[in-house]
Amino acid sequence: MTNLDPxxxxxxxxxxxxxxxxxxxxxxxxxxxxxxxxxxxDSFYKxxxxxxxxxxxxxxxxxxxxxxxxxxxxxxxxSNYLKKTYPxxxxxxxxxxDSRNNSREFAKIVRDVFSANxxxxxxxxxxxxxPQLSFAIRHLNCHGGVMLTASHxxxxxxxxxxxxxxxxxxxxxxxxxxxxxxxxITDLNDIKFDAKDVNIRVVGKEIDEEYxxxxxxxxxxxxxxxxxxDLKIVFSxxxxxxxxxxxxxxxxxxxxxxxxxxxxxxxxxNFPTVVYPNxxxxxxxxLAIADAERLDADLVMATDPDADRxxxxxxxxxxxxxxxxxxQIFALLAxxxxxxxxxxxxxxxxxxxxxxxxTTNLVAEIAKHYQVPCHDVLTGFKYIGELMTANEGKKxxxxxxxxxxxxxxxxxVRDKDAVVSCAFIAEMAGxxxxxxxxxxxxxxxxxxxxxxxxxxxVSLTKKGKSGADEIKEMMTQFRxxxxxxxxxxxxIAVKDYKSSELHDLQNDRKESINLPKSDVLQFVxxxxxIISIRPSGTEPKIKFYCNVKIDGDGAGDGEEMDRLxxxxxxxxxxxxx
Numbered sequence: 001m002t003n004l005d006p007x008x009x010x011x012x013x014x015x016x017x018x019x020x021x022x023x024x025x026x027x028x029x030x031x032x033x034x035x036x037x038x039x040x041x042d043s044f045y046k047x048x049x050x051x052x053x054x055x056x057x058x059x060x061x062x063x064x065x066x067x068x069x070x071x072x073x074x075x076x077x078x079s080n081y082l083k084k085t086y087p088x089x090x091x092x093x094x095x096x097x098d099s100r101n102n103s104r105e106f107a108k109i110v111r112d113v114f115s116a117n118x119x120x121x122x123x124x125x126x127x128x129x130x131p132q133l134s135f136a137i138r139h140l141n142c143h144g145g146v147m148l149t150a151s152h153x154x155x156x157x158x159x160x161x162x163x164x165x166x167x168x169x170x171x172x173x174x175x176x177x178x179x180x181x182x183x184x185i186t187d188l189n190d191i192k193f194d195a196k197d198v199n200i201r202v203v204g205k206e207i208d209e210e211y212x213x214x215x216x217x218x219x220x221x222x223x224x225x226x227x228x229x230d231l232k233i234v235f236s237x238x239x240x241x242x243x244x245x246x247x248x249x250x251x252x253x254x255x256x257x258x259x260x261x262x263x264x265x266x267x268x269x270n271f272p273t274v275v276y277p278n279x280x281x282x283x284x285x286x287l288a289i290a291d292a293e294r295l296d297a298d299l300v301m302a303t304d305p306d307a308d309r310x311x312x313x314x315x316x317x318x319x320x321x322x323x324x325x326x327x328q329i330f331a332l333l334a335x336x337x338x339x340x341x342x343x344x345x346x347x348x349x350x351x352x353x354x355x356x357x358x359t360t361n362l363v364a365e366i367a368k369h370y371q372v373p374c375h376d377v378l379t380g381f382k383y384i385g386e387l388m389t390a391n392e393g394k395k396x397x398x399x400x401x402x403x404x405x406x407x408x409x410x411x412x413v414r415d416k417d418a419v420v421s422c423a424f425i426a427e428m429a430g431x432x433x434x435x436x437x438x439x440x441x442x443x444x445x446x447x448x449x450x451x452x453x454x455x456x457x458v459s460l461t462k463k464g465k466s467g468a469d470e471i472k473e474m475m476t477q478f479r480x481x482x483x484x485x486x487x488x489x490x491x492i493a494v495k496d497y498k499s500s501e502l503h504d505l506q507n508d509r510k511e512s513i514n515l516p517k518s519d520v521l522q523f524v525x526x527x528x529x530i531i532s533i534r535p536s537g538t539e540p541k542i543k544f545y546c547n548v549k550i551d552g553d554g555a556g557d558g559e560e561m562d563r564l565x566x567x568x569x570x571x572x573x574x575x576x577x
């Protein structure tokens with residue numbers, strides 16, 4: 001094989017033998033016969049690992065692809081971990097899946113392996129959202145669970161989110177213990193693929209009803225919803241799982257004027273109307289916005305394939321629909337939820353809010369105003385879930401969120417939840433409309449009150465082994481040559497979460513960062529801007545987060561301030577990318 005690493009060739013040849021099935025052997029042999037060096041390298045240069053979102057990758061053949069054998073191996077390892085962790089107990093897990101190609105077939109493989117290991121499996125017979133799986137784990141008293149999804153990744157991806165007993169994604173040390181068990185499996189014959197039907201329980205609509213019923217109890221202003229029940233809402237599931245519960249949840253909360261985007265209503269793993277099934281993308285929201293313009297709607301919401309993220313479009317002062325970013329949505333929800341609870345006379349004793357380190361500090365300012373502690377955690381919603389579990393029974397979780405469109409209000413689940421987020425966004429819009437304000441006007445008043453913030457994320461995609469090496473080298477260079485200025489503004493502090501060290505450049509003093517180690521760098525400027533750099537844990541990307549601010553005096557022109565912030569971001573990013 002020309003230019004193929006001998007170790008990769010050796011790994012590929014293993015897949016040419018039994019017990020790998022004939023389809024797999026034929027496909028790998030074809031790659032070898034055609035000397036597909038790049039494809040073979042990407043397929044076999046490493047084994048898929050648990051990142052911030054579990055197991056995720058491109059579907060295909062090989063140790064670095066999502067397929068029957070990588071999923072089987074992961075599930076056998078997870079089974080071994082569960083049996084060692086809960087000896088003598090009847091172990092139970094829940095499994096759900098989204099609309100992606102092969103998700104149901106992959107879910108059945110995972111179900112069969114668990115059942116073959118004498119683990120009781122509560123199996124969703126139809127696709128359902130990620131947050132509903134998290135709810136089911138807790139509701140059914142399971143020891144763990146798996147969601148088959150690749151979130152908002154392109155259609156060639158799929159993935160495996162592993163959950164613990166608390167309904168949250170696995171965190172340290174449990175994620176490492178699971179992967180240790182996975183890596184200990186060196187013989188394919190150790191994977192039990194033959195299902196034991198006696199261990200399989202079908203989950204039906206009873207969980208839908210319980211989930212929606214409990215979500216409804218979280219509503220803060222049901223009387224306002226009744227007054228604004230005809231709020232015009234356009235919703236799109238972007239060919240994903242949101243269609244199964246979001247419209248019904250909105251109706252249960254009392255909203256009677258919900259229009260679903262028909263072209264994107266049908267679950268479809270090819271995502272035929274979009275390039276990326278990501279509500280962060282303008283193109284993915286285009287059909288929904290077109291419907292909203294035609295219907296003169298009040299707001300537009302769309303969920304990603306597994307319905308844990310939600311995008312939002314609202315009318316600006318010119319009557320045009322404008323997409324909000326995740327930081328803006330979180331800030332609006334924080335102002336509404338905390339403000340409403342405060343007005344209702346609820347005590348904030350032992351209450352708290354959580355955000356990730358790359359999420360806007362505007363949320364922290366809002367929480368401070370309402371005298372509620374705001375905790376920072378590492379990037380990845382699993383860390384918010386981890387903190388919730390650590391505080392369970394001691395402190396009251398109000399809400400959490402991250403800049404990548406994931407939010408959670410209330411503690412019914414331990415993951416981001418676009419279902420409850422859609423309900424609260426609608427309630428929030430109804431509340432402010434009842435007060436005579438639009439959501440856009442409310443956002444501008446938040447900026448005037450707390451300061452003008454703007455955020456921008458730039459991602460560079462670097463695929464395959466060469467891309468992974470390039471990303472690693474970029475992080476090495478940023479650490480070795482930290483910028484002294486960004487956009488003409490002095491950098492006054494560097495936070496390196498890999499070394500758990502904060503370097504105060506003004507006083508040449510170093511402090512410890514009390515968070516788990518993570519490959520993240522942050523540069524803090526003299527004007528309070530925070531620029532974060534991190535390799536993605538779930539995608540072949542390096543991400544740059546630029547969060548800038550200008551202090552508000554309550555009288556600034558919103559559009560002019562936005563232009564100033566955008567120019568500031570451009571100056572800073574030119575020094576980085």
